[in-house]
Amino acid sequence: MNIxxxxxxxxxxxxxxxKKGDSYGYQIIKDISECxxxxxxxxxxxxxxxxxxxxxxxxxxxxxSRLRKYxxxxxxxxxxxxxxxxxxxxIMDIYFFIGGKSYE
Numbered sequence: 758m759n760i761x762x763x764x765x766x767x768x769x770x771x772x773x774x775x776k777k778g779d780s781y782g783y784q785i786i787k788d789i790s791e792c793x794x795x796x797x798x799x800x801x802x803x804x805x806x807x808x809x810x811x812x813x814x815x816x817x818x819x820x821x822s823r824l825r826k827y828x829x830x831x832x833x834x835x836x837x838x839x840x841x842x843x844x845x846x847x848i849m850d851i852y853f854f855i856g857g858k859s860y861e
Contacts, residue, residue, distance in 0.1 A: 767795060767803055769841045772812060775830040776838065782826070804828060812837050 767789075774780060774788045782800060789795050807813045812834035817824040 763793075764803075765841065767793065767799070768807060768812075769838055770795075771800070771803060771807065772830055772834050772838050775813060775828055776835065779827045779829045781828065785828070807834065810837075 770789050770793060771785060774785050780788070782797065782804070785804075786795055786797065786800055789800075804813065808815060808828075810833075812831055813828045814831055816827050816829065818827055819825070
């Protein structure tokens with residue numbers, strides 16, 4: 758898979774997980790790994806970028822005497838998902854128009 762496409766797709770997958778509820782790194786990896794492979798070294802830079810872009814916010818909760826960092830999707834993050842899906846549909850429309858087929 759093209760690295761740029763995978764990068765954008767992973768961002769949306771992470772946001773989709775967080776749309777279901779706040780979560781922390783290890784759990785996000787478990788949830789996403791059911792569909793697409795992701796490692797900690799891939800996840801955390803994406804989370805940092807999502808936070809810098811205002812798509813997620815963080816907070817900490819004590820768990821087993823340690824602080825666990827949780828990620829929460831923002832309204833901008835939800836809008837980012839919608840924009841991605843809209844763009845994806847436009848790409849599919851173009852692809853199937855050129856190919857002369859419908860995917861519906």
